[in-house]
Amino acid sequence: MALIEFTKRGIYCKQGDFYIDPWWPVDYAVTTHGHSDHVRFGNKHYLCHTLTKPIIKRRISEDLNVETLEYGESITRNGVNISFFPAGHIIGSAQVRLAYKGEICVVSGDYKIEDDGITTPFEPVKCHSFVSESTFGLPVYKWQKQEVVFNGIQNWVNDNISQQRTSVLIAYSLGKAQRLIKNLAGSVPIYVHNSIANLNEVIINAGVNLPETIRIVPEITKEALQKGIVIVPPVMRDSRWIKNLAQPVTGICSGWMQVRAHRRWQSADAGFALSDHADWNGLMEAITATGAEKVYVTHGFTAAFSRFLNEQGIEASEVLTKFGQEDDEESNVDLVAQNESKLL
Amino acid sequence: MKHFAQLIQQLELSNKTNAKIAALVHYFNYADDKDKVWVIALFTGKKPKRPIKSALLKYWAIEITQTPEWLFAESYTNVGDLSETIALLLPPAENTSDLQLYQWIEDLHNLEGKDDDTKKAFILNAWNHLETQERFIFNKLISGNFRIGVSNKMLVNALAKQSSLDSAQIMHSIMGKWNPYEITFHELVNGIHVNTDNSWPYPFCLAYALEQAPESLGDITAWQAEWKWDGIRGQIIKRNGELFIWSRGEELVTEQFPELHFLVDVLPDGIVLDGEILAVQDKKVLSFSTLQQRLNRKTISKKQLEDAPIGFFVYDLLEYETHDFRTQTLSERRKILEKVIAGLGDSPVILSPVIDCSSWEELATLRQDSRSINSEGIMLKKLSSLYHSGRKRGDWWKWKINPYTVDAVMIYAQKGSGRRANFFTDYTFAVRDGENLVTIAKAYSGLTDKEIKEVNSFVTRNAIEKFGPVRTVKPELVFEIAFEGIAESKRHKAGLALRFPRILRWRKDKKAAEINTLEDLRQLLQSTL
Numbered sequence: 005m006a007l008i009e010f011t012k013r014g015i016y017c018k019q020g021d022f023y024i025d026p027w028w029p030v031d032y033a034v035t036t037h038g039h040s041d042h043v044r045f046g047n048k049h050y051l052c053h054t055l056t057k058p059i060i061k062r063r064i065s066e067d068l069n070v071e072t073l074e075y076g077e078s079i080t081r082n083g084v085n086i087s088f089f090p091a092g093h094i095i096g097s098a099q100v101r102l103a104y105k106g107e108i109c110v111v112s113g114d115y116k117i118e119d120d121g122i123t124t125p126f127e128p129v130k131c132h133s134f135v136s137e138s139t140f141g142l143p144v145y146k147w148q149k150q151e152v153v154f155n156g157i158q159n160w161v162n163d164n165i166s167q168q169r170t171s172v173l174i175a176y177s178l179g180k181a182q183r184l185i186k187n188l189a190g191s192v193p194i195y196v197h198n199s200i201a202n203l204n205e206v207i208i209n210a211g212v213n214l215p216e217t218i219r220i221v222p223e224i225t226k227e228a229l230q231k232g233i234v235i236v237p238p239v240m241r242d243s244r245w246i247k248n249l250a251q252p253v254t255g256i257c258s259g260w261m262q263v264r265a266h267r268r269w270q271s272a273d274a275g276f277a278l279s280d281h282a283d284w285n286g287l288m289e290a291i292t293a294t295g296a297e298k299v300y301v302t303h304g305f306t307a308a309f310s311r312f313l314n315e316q317g318i319e320a321s322e323v324l325t326k327f328g329q330e331d332d333e334e335s336n337v338d339l340v341a342q343n344e345s346k347l348l
Numbered sequence: 349m350k351h352f353a354q355l356i357q358q359l360e361l362s363n364k365t366n367a368k369i370a371a372l373v374h375y376f377n378y379a380d381d382k383d384k385v386w387v388i389a390l391f392t393g394k395k396p397k398r399p400i401k402s403a404l405l406k407y408w409a410i411e412i413t414q415t416p417e418w419l420f421a422e423s424y425t426n427v428g429d430l431s432e433t434i435a436l437l438l439p440p441a442e443n444t445s446d447l448q449l450y451q452w453i454e455d456l457h458n459l460e461g462k463d464d465d466t467k468k469a470f471i472l473n474a475w476n477h478l479e480t481q482e483r484f485i486f487n488k489l490i491s492g493n494f495r496i497g498v499s500n501k502m503l504v505n506a507l508a509k510q511s512s513l514d515s516a517q518i519m520h521s522i523m524g525k526w527n528p529y530e531i532t533f534h535e536l537v538n539g540i541h542v543n544t545d546n547s548w549p550y551p552f553c554l555a556y557a558l559e560q561a562p563e564s565l566g567d568i569t570a571w572q573a574e575w576k577w578d579g580i581r582g583q584i585i586k587r588n589g590e591l592f593i594w595s596r597g598e599e600l601v602t603e604q605f606p607e608l609h610f611l612v613d614v615l616p617d618g619i620v621l622d623g624e625i626l627a628v629q630d631k632k633v634l635s636f637s638t639l640q641q642r643l644n645r646k647t648i649s650k651k652q653l654e655d656a657p658i659g660f661f662v663y664d665l666l667e668y669e670t671h672d673f674r675t676q677t678l679s680e681r682r683k684i685l686e687k688v689i690a691g692l693g694d695s696p697v698i699l700s701p702v703i704d705c706s707s708w709e710e711l712a713t714l715r716q717d718s719r720s721i722n723s724e725g726i727m728l729k730k731l732s733s734l735y736h737s738g739r740k741r742g743d744w745w746k747w748k749i750n751p752y753t754v755d756a757v758m759i760y761a762q763k764g765s766g767r768r769a770n771f772f773t774d775y776t777f778a779v780r781d782g783e784n785l786v787t788i789a790k791a792y793s794g795l796t797d798k799e800i801k802e803v804n805s806f807v808t809r810n811a812i813e814k815f816g817p818v819r820t821v822k823p824e825l826v827f828e829i830a831f832e833g834i835a836e837s838k839r840h841k842a843g844l845a846l847r848f849p850r851i852l853r854w855r856k857d858k859k860a861a862e863i864n865t866l867e868d869l870r871q872l873l874q875s876t877l
Binding site for chain 1: 360361362363413415416418419422423426427428429432433436437484770
């Protein structure tokens, strides 16, 4: 009997009687990471990585009943051994390994292969069955090394500063924002929106080493912002606040920016293909490394990616998720930013 | 190539006209002269010789990346552009190249007549020397158009700024007949080629839509009102005994309209007329659907000549006795034009009448009846206006009648291409026919980005069936569709076709039960015949 099944509430382990990233309230939820499409309000118990705990408490509620594991640690629930391994997606993101009577299944949540400098890097885990995302499961999505992308962003910023323009980077509050801060820090001051500053506090308190940033408050002058880098969540994108800055130019940091059509669609001034998801090569590399006999493909280009795996001799099937459409990486996070951000 | 790749990137990175012009000026300041000529050629739609079919490019890319064909197709659907899909699929280049844009174009040109193996070796080698963005451009040189939001006007403004020459003169030169393989940049912007070319048309003067009340234009006596005809805007040129007919799409269409060939004998030499190509019978304008039978045909049958006779309604005089007349005022141009047309005698070339009226109210009343003479409204031109190149606010206005509208329900949705490749943006609409729904139009414009996202989310949640890229959706969302005309059609199930259908607004207040019926449209069709 398979270790997991795909139900309306989400991925369910019958033997252990728990869900992984459920969409509706359940008794016991194993949480891969703190993005809103993976962790919802209303579960009786949460099990997540140590670093995810303060994040979900801050984002959802201080009253959550949360148990934690470090990477490599495990607990047993109804005979099913549950352990966490780094997924490399965002701070605290974990792949969930389930072992029961010699059968091993890994639910990877979202993941990326490249070491981003702030998240514990992805670690492949041998298993019989593997649940993989496929957000960028088309071969046109192949990332450049992040040094190249960050050089591009840094050059754009320098150019903007010399032309008296204000550089505004649009990035998700959790994950992308911290990655930008870590990799862009050093040259000019970085100013961040409330929702990002709040999460930074949580992350620094949890012991992560994050460069210094400045929370945007009304006292900060436009002249100061013009000489730095401003980072705001997607919800702020078309806001009056940005329009009122000194010659604002916006840059979107997302994997979708790989394609010209998406860059133009977003009506931003610049697009940088920087993603916290695995690219095509990353997905293939990860799946091959697991040695899995069966792959379940969720979230993204599920049909194309599972068909390709099958043609390569890797048994794969498509799993529909509640959020399972291609463009949701953004909209879900938008929603959270909306909830938590009090506009300036 | 690197300079050009950088230019394209800068043009794409900005939505602002001034920033785009600045990027162009910067480019024209620093680029190689031979490259500049090609950039002007590419941006104005002149394609270099293309010795390789795009199907072959695709095939070679599939072969070297070992991508299954269906996966290539999926990728293409997502990216929305063949050149870009190939550029993104290929593995990173192992080398770089300093070849200039024009050198690549010449090398491609030299492949003409070579066998496929030689061509293939050249292409694979090129791909291995170019970065993704350069590769994309290289592929475009072979197989596509550069649609990057640079209008002719923007290009001309940048050239004028960079060269300190007059923008009208540059527009004139770059719209003419020239060969990018031969002309130099200096010759091109200075228009060396222009005077020697008999067929050379002028840029059309275009009008903005009048959105305010006509009273805001001041005293009506300062204005000339004409009917706005719904045909093909054209220029008729006679120089040195030769006749040329240009359409507004900058296309020479002389051969398509034999009814107008008599002009070569009766028009004075050195003349250019601006007007509208229309289907005309007994001096009356027929519907656009009649004219359509005559468009884009290589051969014309006797029956088509009889069913859809062509005429030309003349608006303006741009050149007379070999002199450029565009700097004269409209009233002066019109005076001479009336004389010229009167000299033609009885023919299908007719002076487009000036509407005689003394007040804006009177004109507004007349405008209501535009459709009865197959006109789509009124043109307002300042009597003192010069003939401008392109669109200029203030002197010419089009005051169109409101379009027809119908409330219809969305039943199919398809993802867009290009900038909308990842959203369901192309919708098919239906009206009620008894118990059934029958499709009447497909439209893909008219919604805001926010509305598109909303509809997109509806489609993903309410898709019933999947046919390739098309989704059948629950008939629930009602839209008001505007259109310019209606014609009988054997090809469509509804038996009729709408012209220029587009979404006027999303009727969130209406239910699918409240939409129009096919009978409503049939009645409308009858009333226009």
